Amino acid sequence: MNKVVLISGASTGFGRSISKLLTSNNFRVYGTSRNPKKYNDFEGIKLLRYDLTSFKDSKSLVEKVLSVEDKIDILINNAGSGFAGPIEEISIEDAKKLFDTNFFGHIDLIQSVLPSMRKNKNGLIVNITSIAGYNNIPFGSVYCASKYSMECLGASLNMELKDFGIRVVNIAPGDYRTEIFDKRIKLELDTNSPYYNKYKKFTEISKHNMDTQSRDPEEVAKLTLKIIQSKNPGIHYKVGHFLQKFSISLKKILPEKLYQKLMMNHYKI
Numbered sequence: 316m317n318k319v320v321l322i323s324g325a326s327t328g329f330g331r332s333i334s335k336l337l338t339s340n341n342f343r344v345y346g347t348s349r350n351p352k353k354y355n356d357f358e359g360i361k362l363l364r365y366d367l368t369s370f371k372d373s374k375s376l377v378e379k380v381l382s383v384e385d386k387i388d389i390l391i392n393n394a395g396s397g398f399a400g401p402i403e404e405i406s407i408e409d410a411k412k413l414f415d416t417n418f419f420g421h422i423d424l425i426q427s428v429l430p431s432m433r434k435n436k437n438g439l440i441v442n443i444t445s446i447a448g449y450n451n452i453p454f455g456s457v458y459c460a461s462k463y464s465m466e467c468l469g470a471s472l473n474m475e476l477k478d479f480g481i482r483v484v485n486i487a488p489g490d491y492r493t494e495i496f497d498k499r500i501k502l503e504l505d506t507n508s509p510y511y512n513k514y515k516k517f518t519e520i521s522k523h524n525m526d527t528q529s530r531d532p533e534e535v536a537k538l539t540l541k542i543i544q545s546k547n548p549g550i551h552y553k554v555g556h557f558l559q560k561f562s563i564s565l566k567k568i569l570p571e572k573l574y575q576k577l578m579m580n581h582y583k584i
């Protein structure tokens with residue numbers, strides 16, 4: 316029987332590429348979007364309405380899938396949002412909103428999917444985290460923290476679920492051409508802000524990197540397919556430009572002050 320996949324955030328970016336690739340490989344894919352009517356070219360992929368931050372819809376989302384299918388084999392926690400800003404000037408509301416989307420919403424959906432996976436004594440949970448979840452980016456602390464948190468959640472959860480035949484895998488991508496930069500929670504600083512010039516430079520460099528160095532999300536979709544098809548997947552995967560992956564090793568081996576200097580030089584702050 317074809318495996319059933321539930322993937323959050325399938326309307327654009329990684330979610331869209333992963334959904335298309337899995338569907339063309341005969342998986343039965345259920346994706347989500349907050350506004351599924353906006354997207355009408357999703358042959359073979361059912362796009363269901365779902366907002367991760369609602370904390371009341373995850374059970375009905377799972378029930379909807381299970382009313383058609385008798386199981387969910389794979390849950391891909393992909394939906395997410397970007398956010399940057401100096402800690403002194405961001406609002407607690409925005410920081411919480413980011414964590415609701417990138418962390419707590421995934422816990423909520425995992426909780427709703429787990430009973431059926433445990434009943435089947437089988438399941439795979441894939442978290443799309445980020446290389447930012449291994450690094451420290453100036454002005455990116457809240458986003459990095461949300462991705463660190465998902466990395467930690469995935470690795471801990473994998474131990475909790477092993478006896479139930481359920482595996483958890485984290486995929487940490489570098490920069491890819493998706494809509495994340497344009498759709499991020501935006502923060503405009505007042506020109507009088509003491510952070511104005513540095514934050515402006517950081518935003519320009521981040522955008523320049525995204526425009527010139529980001530890669531095709533199909534790469535992440537192919538890795539996801541390979542992991543799903545593997546009999547014995549690992550726990551942590553990194554995917555992206557060599558230098559971005561190498562930055563994780565550099566952080567481990569370099570004295571921290573030197574690593575921070577390199578990051579500050581990179582973002583010219």
Ligand SMILES: NC(=O)c1ccc[n+]([C@@H]2O[C@H](COP(=O)([O-])OP(=O)(O)OC[C@H]3O[C@@H](n4cnc5c(N)ncnc54)[C@H](OP(=O)(O)O)[C@@H]3O)[C@@H](O)[C@H]2O)c1
Pocket residue numbers: 323324325326327328329330347348349350365366367368393394395396397416443444445446487488489490491492493494495496498
């Ligand atoms: N692109 C990169 O360079 C990169 C690098 C590392 C990690 N990531 C991670 O990859 C994941 C996918 O992002 P992407 O780059 O593909 O960006 P994207 O094109 O902006 O896609 C984000 C997806 O998440 C959904 N989404 C956003 N907020 C949501 C919410 N509150 N409830 C439900 N769905 C929500 C969006 O759906 P709707 O707007 O249709 O609801 C969309 O399908 C994210 O977790 C992101 O942090 C991206």
